[in-house]
Structures are given as structure tokens and as C-alpha cells.
Amino acid sequence: MFCLLIADFDYWTMVMKTTLFKNRFWDDSVSHWARILYHIGLAALSAAIALSLPSILDFIAKKVLIYWSILGNEKLIVVSIEMAVAILLILFFNILARNWKDRRLSNMAKSAGLVLVKPAKGFFARRRIKKMKEMQGYAKDVMVIGSTGLRTFVDPRGDLHQVLQNCRNAKIMLLNPFSEGARVRAKSIQDPHVTSETFGEQIKKSIGFLKDLKAIKKEVKLKLYCDVPLLKLAILDDYIWIQHYHAGLDVQRMPEYVFKHDQNLSSLYIPFYQYFMTRWNDPHVPEYDLESNELIHRDSDGNEMKRGAFTDSRPFWRNGNSMETGLSPLRQHRRHLCRIEEDFKNVW
Numbered sequence: 001m002f003c004l005l006i007a008d009f010d011y012w013t014m015v016m017k018t019t020l021f022k023n024r025f026w027d028d029s030v031s032h033w034a035r036i037l038y039h040i041g042l043a044a045l046s047a048a049i050a051l052s053l054p055s056i057l058d059f060i061a062k063k064v065l066i067y068w069s070i071l072g073n074e075k076l077i078v079v080s081i082e083m084a085v086a087i088l089l090i091l092f093f094n095i096l097a098r099n100w101k102d103r104r105l106s107n108m109a110k111s112a113g114l115v116l117v118k119p120a121k122g123f124f125a126r127r128r129i130k131k132m133k134e135m136q137g138y139a140k141d142v143m144v145i146g147s148t149g150l151r152t153f154v155d156p157r158g159d160l161h162q163v164l165q166n167c168r169n170a171k172i173m174l175l176n177p178f179s180e181g182a183r184v185r186a187k188s189i190q191d192p193h194v195t196s197e198t199f200g201e202q203i204k205k206s207i208g209f210l211k212d213l214k215a216i217k218k219e220v221k222l223k224l225y226c227d228v229p230l231l232k233l234a235i236l237d238d239y240i241w242i243q244h245y246h247a248g249l250d251v252q253r254m255p256e257y258v259f260k261h262d263q264n265l266s267s268l269y270i271p272f273y274q275y276f277m278t279r280w281n282d283p284h285v286p287e288y289d290l291e292s293n294e295l296i297h298r299d300s301d302g303n304e305m306k307r308g309a310f311t312d313s314r315p316f317w318r319n320g321n322s323m324e325t326g327l328s329p330l331r332q333h334r335r336h337l338c339r340i341e342e343d344f345k346n347v348w
Contacts, residue, residue: 182196222288283297
């Protein structure tokens with residue numbers, strides 16, 4: 001019985017291989033004959049155009065001579081034709097010069113790694129950009145610097161709402177709501193509804209959202225910085241999305257620039273990536289423990305030095321307990337440069 005089953009299996013395997021071979025042979029044959037017929041048709045069309053070309057040119061020449069004999073004596077028409085030709089030539093050379101200038105700008109943008117500029121307005125543009133971010137951040141590492149994060153990833157309509165839920169791991173940097181930077185940023189926005197208190201509530205909602213991600217075993221880390229925000233930055237795989245925090249303006253009104261990582265050394269992807277890694281590894285920026293609701297202060301080597309309450313916004317290097325206190329400024333600067341060099345190597 002076992003031998004019969006093996007023989008039957010071998011028979012059906014042979015039948016499947018024969019069928020696949022026949023289908024492959026048939027597809028190759030059809031494709032081969034289609035290419036042959038395409039070339040035959042192209043040769044026949046070119047021959048027909050070549051044979052009919054003398055008749056076409058003769059017909060055109062006769063019509064041109066007839067109309068020129070009629071219009072040649074009309075000075076007004078001749079002057080009008082000359083003016084029209086002059087205008088067409090001016091337009092042609094202006095378009096040519098503009099295309100050349102646009103090509104130069106395009107080459108410079110390509111050299112800088114700039115692949116897209118998202119306008120501040122436009123429903124369909126924002127929707128398309130959101131889809132692009134979801135595709136680039138799926139099952140990838142995500143790194144984000146923002147202010148409160150509420151409209152970025154907490155709001156279901158935010159660009160990174162689905163990205164953080166589908167990413168592999170995430171590193172998030174937000175404003176410390178008790179810091180001077182948060183107060184300065186809140187005061188700079190010309191909106192009576194934006195205050196330091198609303199900033200704090202928004203950041204707490206973002207922390208709650210990240211806690212929910214942490215609860216479902218998502219690898220999420222959060223750090224809280226104290227200075228005034230400069231760039232809203234998101235790193236999704238080989239793309240960096242950047243907006244500028246302009247004083248007095250909502251960041252949503254600013255355009256968004258996209259830079260791509262490639263082997264071009266003049267690309268701006270690398271310095272922006274270094275900017276994030278430098279901020280992330282800065283020992284002055286504490287890590288927020290999403291489980292214990294404490295701020296973890298670490299030294300330049302990443303070792304935990306102190307834990308403090310979330311309401312304690314004082315920088316760790318001011319309380320005298322840091323190992324960096326006894327280091328000279330030159331030694332600290334050297335460590336900082338070594339860290340940047342390591343980040344630069346990791347990019348490649």
C-alpha cells in the first residue's frame with residue numbers, strides 16, 4: 001500500500017511538472033511571436049510612411065505656394081506673421097531658459113537628498129503623505145522628535161497614528177511639560193486656547209497613548225527634553241520628514257520636507273539623522289519610564305544614575321550627583337564627538 005502511495009505521488013508530481021513546463025513553453029512562445037509581429041508591423045508602418053512621403057511633401061508644397069502667392073502681397077498679413085513668429089520665439093526661449101533653471105534646481109535638490117516638499121495646505125496632498133508614511137514605517141524602526149505629539153500620533157487622523165501601531169520599535173522625544181521650553185513655546189503661539197496647561201494636558205495624553213502601546217508589548221522608549229523645540233522630525237526607514245517650529249506659528253502651517261538616504265555624501269539625511277541621535281544620546285535629556293512614571297537620568301555611557309519624579313524638571317547635571325560633574329569641558333566635548341562619529345558609522 002505504501003509503495004502504491006509513493007508511485008501515485010510520483011505520478012502526480014510528474015503530471016504537475018509536465019503541466020508547468022507546457023504552460024511555460026506556451027507563454028514563451030506567445031511572447032516570442034508577439035515580439036516578432038510587433039517588429040514586422042513597425043517595419044511595415046515605417047515603409048508605408050517612407051513611400052508616401054514624396055506625395056505628402058508635394059501636396060504640402062503646392063498648398064504653401066498657392067497660399068503664399070495670395071498672402072505675399074498683403075503687407076499687413078506679412079507683418080502680423082512676423083510678429084507672431086517673434087512672439088513664439090520669445091516664448092520658446094523663455095520656456096527653454098526656465099526649464100534649464102528648473103533642471104539645475106532639480107539637480108541641486110537631488111544632490112541634497114530632497115525628494116518631496118509637502119505643502120501646508122491641501123487635503124489630497126496630506127492624505128497621500130499619510131499613506132506614504134504608513135507604508136515607509138510599517139514594521140520598521142521609527143524615531144520622532146516633536147513638541148506634544150497629540151496631533152502627530154495620538155489623534156487617529158495624525159500622520160503617525162497607524163505608523164506607531166505597526167512599527168517594530170519607536171524612539172520618541174517630546175517636550176517636558178514642566179520645563180521652561182514648553183512655557184516659551186506655548187507663549188509664542190498666538191492662540192488664546194494654547195497655554196502651558198493645555199501643553200501639559202496634550203503631552204500627558206501622548207504619554208498615555210505610548211503606555212497603551214507599551215502594554216501590548218510594543219518596544220517604545222520616550223525621552224523628555226527641556227529646551228525650546230526647533231525641528232519636528234520623523235525618521236521612517238530611509239526617509240526623514242522635517243518641519244520647522246517657527247516662533248508664533250503653528251507647525252501645521254509650515255511645509256514639510258522629505259530627505260532620502262542614499263550613498264550621496266552631500267545628502268542632508270545624514271546630518272539630520274546625526275541631529276536626532278545626538279539629542280537622543282544626550283545625558284541631559286532624561287528618559288521617561290512608561291511603567292513607573294519616573295524620569296531616568298543616565299550618564300554619557302547610558303548607565304542609570306538617578307530616578308526622579310515626573311514633576312521634577314530640573315536638569316540632572318545641576319544637582320551635583322552626575323559623574324559628568326568632575327569632567328572637564330574638553331573631555332565632555334571629546335566624548336560628544338566620539339558619540340557623533342559612532343552614529344555616523346552606523347548610518348552606513
